[in-house]
Amino acid sequence: MSGEQQNISRHTLMWLLITNIAILSPLYQQITLWTLAICAICIFWRIGIYLGKVAKPPKWLVTALAIASAATLAMIAKQIGILNAMVNLLILGYALKYIEMRNRRDVQAVVLVGYFLIAFTFIHHQSLLSTLHLLIVTIINSCVLISLFHDKANFINTAKLGSKILLQSLPLALILFLVLPRLAPLWMVPPQNKAQTGLSDSVRFGDINELTRSSALAFRATFSGAAPTNEQLYWRAIVMEDYDGKSWQQNPRISSQQAIEPQTANMTPAATVNHLPALNSRTLRQFDYSIIAEPSYQRWLFGLDVANTQERDIRLLADFSLLADRPIEQKRLYQVSSLEHIMEPKISREVASTNLALPQTSNPKTRALAQRFALEYAEPKARLNAMMAYFTEQPYYYTLRPPKVGEQQIDDFLITNKAGFCVHYASAFAFMARVTGIPARLVTGYQGGELNSTAGYYSIYQYMAHAWVEVWLADEGWVRFDPTAMIAPERVEQGFDAFFDPQTSYLIDNPFSSLALRDNPFLNNVRMRLASVDYFWSTWVLGFNEQKQQRVLKEILGNVTQTKVIIFIIISLTVIGLAIAYSAGIIQFSRSTDKHLNAYYTVCNMLAKRGLARAHHEGPQAYNLRVSQSFPSIDADFTKLTQYFIALKYQNMDAKRVKRFSRLLIKQSRWLKIKILKQRLALNNATT
C-alpha cells in the first residue's frame, strides 16, 4: 500500500521512545546485562536520530548486530532458561527494529512485539499495581498506532484518544474474560530457570534457620467453614524418611513417584483417599479451604493432615503430600479438603524398615538415651510421650542461633548444647524413636498463619517454616509429634511472632518489609487492608478458574446453558457497541427536533418510493401540484397536509393556533401514510 511508504513523523517517534522505555523497564529482571547494553545503545541512537544528530544505521550493521545477538542468546539459552532466552530475543528484536524503522509497517511490527513483551511481563508481575501499570503501558503502546494518523495532533489528543479506546474496550474484555472457557495448558511450556524459594527437598541443621529470616509470603489460605486453631495449622509440604547422619531426604520410593508423567501416574488423589478407612472412634472433622501459593519454582504444595484435592494437575503422593505437575511459577490457587483420616493403618515391611533405618554407629549417646526410654516404657505411645516430656524436663533452649554441631550432630545438640530450633528437636526425636523400633519420619512445612480479619484469610510467611515428626503407631497410622511445642509452646499456640522478636529474625534482612508496620496499630490496619485487596485480586482475578467461572455465571444467569451464554454475549456486545457508538457521536438519541418537518417528510418519502420524489429545490406547493397530477386519489388529503405544513412553517401564528395546526398536521400525516400504504398493498395484490 502506498500509504505505508510514508515516513514516520516526529510525533510517532516521540511516542515510540516513550513506549520503548515503558515496555522495557518492567522487564528488568529478565534482561541480561548485554541485552540491556544493546537496548541502551539503540535507545540513545534513536534519541540521536530524533534530535537530528545522527544518521540512521546502515542495514548491514543492524543485520550483523541481530545475528550476533541471536547467536549469543542461543549459546546462553541453557544457562538462563528457554523462556528468558525467548524474552531476551524479543527484546533485542524490539530494540533493533526500533532503530531500523523506516515506514508504517515497521512501526506496526514494533507495536505488536511490544504487546508480546507486555504479556511476558505478566508472567512475573501479577499484583494489582503491576496490572494497572501494565494497562497504562498497553495504552501507551496503542497510542503509537494512533500517532501514525495524528501527524500534527498534539500529544494530549493522541493520549486522550488512546486511553478512550482502551478504556471503552475494557467492559467487553471483562465479559469475554467471564464467559470464555478456561482451557488446560495445550502443551508444556519450558520451565523457568529461577532460584527456588521456600522449603527444599533435603533438610540439614540450619536450613530452616535461613527461612526464618525471610518475610516473604509463602501462601495464603481461606477456610470456607470453621477454621482450625493456630496449633492445628500444621501445613505439611515434604516428608523425609532417609537420614544419613547429616541430612534428611526424601525416600526414593516417593521421589521416583514425582518423576512419573502425570498421564501415567497411577496415584489419583480420589482413589488414594477412598481407600482410607475412617477413624471410627472419632467423629470425622473436615476442613475445606483454598490456598493461593506464591511462586516458589518448586512443585511442593501445602495441605493440612490428609489433604485431598480435585485439581487435575496436583497429585497426592504416597506420603500424603501434594505435588503439582509443574513448578509453581506464578500464583497458584487450588482447593483442598482435609480429613482427619488415619494415615496408612498398615505399612509394608519395606516402608517400616525405611523409617527405622539409621546410619551405623552414629550418635552413640543419643542411642543410649533412647535405649533407656525403651527399657522404661514398653508401650510405644507412653515411650514417645516420655521422650516429649524429656525436652521440658531438661534445660532445653529454643533459639534461631544455635551453637555449632560436630560430626555426631544429634549427640552434640541433644546432650551437649541443648539449644536449637525445630529441625534439631525434630531430628533428635525421630532418631530416638527409630532407635527404639518405632517408625518415624521428618515432615517440613509451615506452622501457623497470620489471620487477616478484614478479608478472613491466613497469610503464611516463609519465616513460619517448621519441621516436626510423624511416628507410625499400629492402628493409628502416622501420628504427628512436635517436640518444638514442648520447648516453646507459644511458638505453636500463638504463632512464630509470639516467641521471636521480628527484628532479630525475619526483619533482619528486610528492614523495610511491610511486616515492620505491625507495631503501629494504624499502619498495621492499612497494611491489612492493602493485603486484603491483594488477596481478593489473587482469588478473583489471578485465581479465576473453571469453578469460579461457573459460580459467577450462575450468579448472573441462573442455570448456565450454552444458549444463555450466547444470548448474554450478544446482548452485552450490542449494549457495549451502542454505548461506544453513542460516545463516539454516531448515534444521537434526540430525534430530528422538528416534528412538523418529520411528519411532512415521512409522507414525501413514501411518495418517493412510489416514484415521485421531491426535488431538493422544489417547494411544497410545486410538489403538491405534481402529486395532485400523479396521484389524484390522495390529492385532497395531500393538499391539506401541504397547507398545514406551509402554515406552520411560514406563517406567524400565536401559540394556540400553532398547537392546533400541529395536531392537525400530524393527524393528517398519519392518515395519509395509512392511505398510501393501503394503496400500495392493493397494487401489490393486483400485480400478483
Place this chain on the structure above:
Amino acid sequence: MQKHGDKLTRQTLTVGWNKWLSRRLPASKQVTLSHKSIFILPSGFGLAWLVLVVLLFLLGTNYQNNLIMALSLLLLSVFNTCIIYSYKNLSGLTLTSKQQTGYFAGSPIYYPIQLSSKQQAVEIQCQFKGQPLHTLKTVTAQASQLLVTVNNPHRGVNRPGRLKIESRYPLGLCRAWSQVDLDLSQLVFAKPINDPNPIRFISKPGDDPQTSGKYVTGVDEFKGLKEYQTGEPLKQIAWKQWAQGRGMLTKEFEQPQGSPMWLTLDENSHDIELALSHLAWQTEQLTAHNQVFGLTLSGHSIPPNHGQKHRMQVQTQLALFPRKTLLKAHQ
C-alpha cells in the same frame, strides 16, 4: 478449461458485485457516506492483530496466566471498538464533484472533488481504481478540495468509474471504505502531435497553407475601433463615437486571406489515432495563428471559423471520433 471457468466465474462475480453496488449506491453528483455505503473489513495489520490475540491467548492458557488472557481479550475488544471508530471516521463524509473540462490525452487529468464532514475525519484516502492515491490529513465541516488524478487517459470521454474512499483510522486495524459513483466524466482531447507533413486541407490550389485562412485587414468583418491616423479613408471614421465626444476613431475591418481551410481525416490511414493527433495539433496551430478553418470528419462537418470557441468545437469533434479498437471490440 479449468482456468477458463475460473475466469468466467470471477467475471460473473465482478459483474454481479458491480450491479449490486450500482443498485445500492447509485450515481450522484453529491454523496454523503452512511451505513449504506460504508464497508468495513480487517486490514492486513488487523489480521496480524487477530493472530497476536490468538497467540497471547495460547500463551496465557499454557502458563495458566489469567492476566495474559485478559490482555489478549482486551486487544480483541479493542479491535471491536476500532470497527465503530473507523465507521465513525467515514460516516457523514460528503463528497461533491465539480465539473472541469479540457484536458489532452497523455498528460494526467484531474477531477476536483470537494470533501466535507460534520465531524472531523482523519486521514481520508481517495483513489480511482488503478490510479494514484491521494491522502487528506483532516476533513472538517469546511469543504476542502482535492484533485484526484487519472494518469494516461485515452482520447474520448473519460469515465474514471467509482471513487474509492478509504480510511484506516484510528489504529489501522480496520479498512473502512466506500466506492461512490459521483457520475464523473470528462472529455479528453486527442494528444496533439507535431505533423511533419504539410497540413492536409482542401482549398483553392495556389493558396499558401501558412497564410491561407489568416485574417488580414479587409472590408468584410468588423474587428474593432482604433485611433484615427491621418490619411485613413473618411468613410471608415466612426462618426457616432465622434459625436459622443470620444474623439476621432476609425472602424477597422478584416477578412480572411484566401479561401478557408478544411481539415480532413484520412480514414484509410493505418494509424487513425496518430492522424487524429496530427489534426489536434493542427487545430492548435491554426488557432494560435488566428486562421480560419473548418473540419470534416466522416461526413460530419464544422463550418470554417476561428477563435477559442471554434477550437473547442473542433477538438471535441476530434475527441469523440469513435476509437477503432472500440469498434473492433464491438464487432
